Amino acid sequence: MKDIASSADLWPIGAMTNAFDVTARTLRFYEAEELLHPVRRGTARLYSARDRARLKLILRGKRFGFSLAEIRELLDLYDLGDGQATQLAATREHAVEKLAAMERQRAELDDAIADLRSQIGEIEKLLRNKTAPAPATLEPDGSSR
Amino acid sequence: MKDIASSADLWPIGAMTNAFDVTARTLRFYEAEELLHPVRRGTARLYSARDRARLKLILRGKRFGFSLAEIRELLDLYDLGDGQATQLAATREHAVEKLAAMERQRAELDDAIADLRSQIGEIEKLLRNKTAPAPATLEPDGSSR
DNA sequence: AGTACGTTAACGCAGCGTAATTGTGA
């Protein structure tokens, strides 16, 4: 019998470092932190498509400032356990909370973006009529919104 | 002559710590990091409305994970210098880049939010028909989109 | 006006806690 199953899309650590531009050391570190769970063939690590998907999420999470702890929590939400209803319900709760937090974060980011946009507008205004005195920036108490 | 001008909305450090819930130590630290530039009366720090607006931006920036270095850059964009046209144009360039970066960040956050939403959908599907085996999560290569 | 006293804050530099690697020697 051909042994197709054993090479079923499992990547060794070197392939991972090439594909994702992380060091092997870091992959082992993530494993120690329980973010990844490659299977072993003997002592060598083999990463499945699922591991690769998880790594992708990890790296994305890092890019916008989530800590590894937060990322682990997120990943756990994606790992539906054995499907016990109560367990699932708890996971759903947790996910909904996390979602709300992320949406708040996006709202703040939107505010910051809007502020920066209007600041660019101010700069361009100054550039157009290069004579006006135009002192103020940052309104005293831009306040609520 | 009444000395109205001297009390022109300048807050001592204690007022700041109360209003913003930061320690005096932290305010001094931010000053050392050139994020704030309170004026001095003698040796005492006095914070203007502009300083307060900046602090507000600093705290918001922190809330969504910007480093102090990034925040300082942002603040600098809000500080239009003496209005030299070339200088202004450079500032505008910089601001536009920063804006693009923030928009990329928001796009990634949107992706993460969408992923989490759909994951919640999956969980709820499982909760509805509590019999299905339903193994998979995290598509092998969710990829480009 | 002078002065005592309590509060508030300045200074400065070492140290701390966490997070995320990274190095090392086997």
Add this chain to the structure above:
DNA sequence: CTCACAATTACGCTGCGTTAACGTAC
């Protein structure tokens, strides 16, 4: 390559001892 553990680096403060300036009360 593996493992376990120590060391490092970056960040963001934080503690603390000491001194100085104020503000009100007498």
